[in-house]
Amino acid sequence: MASALARSRETTKERKPGRKVRILIGKPGLDGHDRGAKIIARALRDAGFEIIYTGLHQTPEMIVSAAAQEDVDGIGLSILSGAHNYLLPRIVEMLREKKMGNVVVFGGGIIPDEDIPKLKRKGVDRMFTPGTPLQEIVEYVRERVKPRK
Ligand code: B12
Secondary structure, three states, rough: OOOOEOOOHHHHHHOOOOOOOOEEOOOOOOOOOOHHHHHHHHHHHHHHOOEEEEEOOOHHHHHHHHHHHHHOOEEEEOOOOOOOOHHHHHHHHHHHOOOOOEEEEEEEOOOOOOHHHHHOOOOOOEEOOOOOOHHHHHHHHHHOOOOOO
């Protein structure tokens, strides 16, 4: 999976009925751990979702701007740096400011158990920690992320 805004296929801004659910996989922050992000991007692409991967070292502004530009239905964030308590709520907040509060934000990485309820309270729908089977993540996305109207 290549760098900034690599796409699994050409995207179009037109919203056609029956189009695929579109997910942005983002790597906010400064850590270079990208295995998880790439594995999740591939698993979701193989499951039939349209995937856009931001590449490493993205700011919340870059992620929200890419999400708006690509008109995505969900954002999956991978973070192993420990900065999740700031970066993830900031992304949710910026989406709300852009009237994109109906984009489902989820993610995974090295997240202490006690931080997960706090992230949920701030609008992050779900977090997955190391060892989660890919099938569980695919089923969650299928169930939870639908095309936005
Ligand atoms: C491999 C690895 C590296 C590799 C990274 C290679 C790469 N290109 O990714 C290298 C050697 C480069 C590396 C470097 C460092 N690492 Co490192 N690394 C690891 C290690 C051993 C495994 C991470 C991994 O790839 N796991 C496999 C993937 C598939 O798992 P995953 O990302 O967790 O993803 C799963 C879930 O978390 C979830 N998920 C993750 N992302 C997403 C996204 C979405 C959308 C969804 C739905 C789910 C999801 O689903 C996945 C499947 O279950 C972990 C320890 C560990 N056991 O996790 C430490 C670890 C992450 N590293 C750590 C550290 C400290 C570092 C360094 C700072 C060390 C140093 N002093 O240099 C550097 C930082 C480098 C940098 N530029 O950021 C710490 C982080 C501590 C923290 N956050 O509190 C860890 C936890 C080790 C430790 N116990 O201290 N590291």
